[in-house]
Amino acid sequence: xxxxxxxxxxxxxxxxxxxxxxxxxxxxxxxxxxxxxxxxxxxxxxxxxxxxxxxxxxxxxxxxxxxxxxxxxxxxxxxxxxxxxxxxxxxxxxxxxxxxxxxxxxxxxxxxxxxxxxxxxxxxxxxxxxxxxxxxxxxxxxxxxxxxxxxxxxxxxxxxxxxxxxxxxxxxxxxxxxxxxxxxxxxxxxxxxxxxxxxxxxxxxxxxxxxxxxxxxxxxxxxxxxxxxxxxxxxxxxxxxxxxxxxxxxxxxxxxxxxxxxxxxxxxxxxxxxxxxxxxxxx
Numbered sequence: 237x238x239x240x241x242x243x244x245x246x247x248x249x250x251x252x253x254x255x256x257x258x259x260x261x262x263x264x265x266x267x268x269x270x271x272x273x274x275x276x277x278x279x280x281x282x283x284x285x286x287x288x289x290x291x292x293x294x295x296x297x298x299x300x301x302x303x304x305x306x307x308x309x310x311x312x313x314x315x316x317x318x319x320x321x322x323x324x325x326x327x328x329x330x331x332x333x334x335x336x337x338x339x340x341x342x343x344x345x346x347x348x349x350x351x352x353x354x355x356x357x358x359x360x361x362x363x364x365x366x367x368x369x370x371x372x373x374x375x376x377x378x379x380x381x382x383x384x385x386x387x388x389x390x391x392x393x394x395x396x397x398x399x400x401x402x403x404x405x406x407x408x409x410x411x412x413x414x415x416x417x418x419x420x421x422x423x424x425x426x427x428x429x430x431x432x433x434x435x436x437x438x439x440x441x442x443x444x445x446x447x448x449x450x451x452x453x454x455x456x457x458x459x460x461x462x463x464x465x466x467x468x469x470x471x472x473x474x475x476x477x478x479x480x481x482x483x484x485x486x487x488x489x490x491x492x493x494x495x496x497x498x499x500x501x502x503x504x505x506x507x508x509x510x511x512x513x514x515x516x517x518x519x
Contacts, residue, residue: 318354324345449495462496466500
């Protein structure tokens with residue numbers, strides 16, 4: 237890897253970190269909608285695409301566009317993303333009949349050595365042949381109509397990976413998740429529907445948080461941030477979570493972004509396309 241490539245990687249890593257830490261709640265909600273177009277890309281590459289071209293819908297390298305009969309228009313600025321860098325190495329293969337190391341056969345394997353930067357361009361930056369139907373960009377999401385909060389709540393319970401039940405708890409408690417043994421979630425039945433939904437977002441996030449995240453405080457920050465983002469996506473006020481969200485990326489590594497976005501996507505995927513509807517209390 238040359239000096240220029242190392243400098244470019246350093247530059248874009250710095251831009252990525254700065255961009256993530258500068259995200260407002262509205263920015264992150266918009267980014268999650270943008271992610272629908274790029275679910276085959278890593279969260280960090282999607283963020284790089286979003287930062288460089290927020291209206292992108294389908295990106296590819298120049299060779300790919302050329303193979304599809306399209307050309308990148310002159311003067312269009314490339315979008316830079318990370319791609320794996322593999323190196324071929326020779327490894328010895330032990331024979332079942334001969335253990336002499338000097339007589340072992342060798343084979344070539346590709347080993348991941350790191351990542352480098354490569355340019356891609358959005359379809360809007362190209363011209364030429366129409367795209368094959370299976371490559372056409374997804375249409376922009378639109379509000380499809382109204383759906384009740386009650387329906388959202390029931391959908392969350394039905395699609396939960398663990399049992400969820402309402403129960404009587406002290407009023408100042410909202411609910412809890414049991415994450416070991418027989419995993420389950422309990423929600424306080426004394427609260428209003430919006431509070432139950434936000435609480436369920438929070439507890440589902442605890443269930444989904446990777447085991448490698450250590451410490452109760454770290455897990456609570458992830459859960460509260462997930463609840464805040466999902467509440468915003470579904471049009472539910474959750475002022476309680478705003479202070480946690482706003483301080484989250486300032487004091488924690490950017491890997492938290494990966495955890496949070498991954499959990500939000502898994503929960504919203506299970507619920508389906510309900511984020512495309514306008515939430516109403518009674519419908």
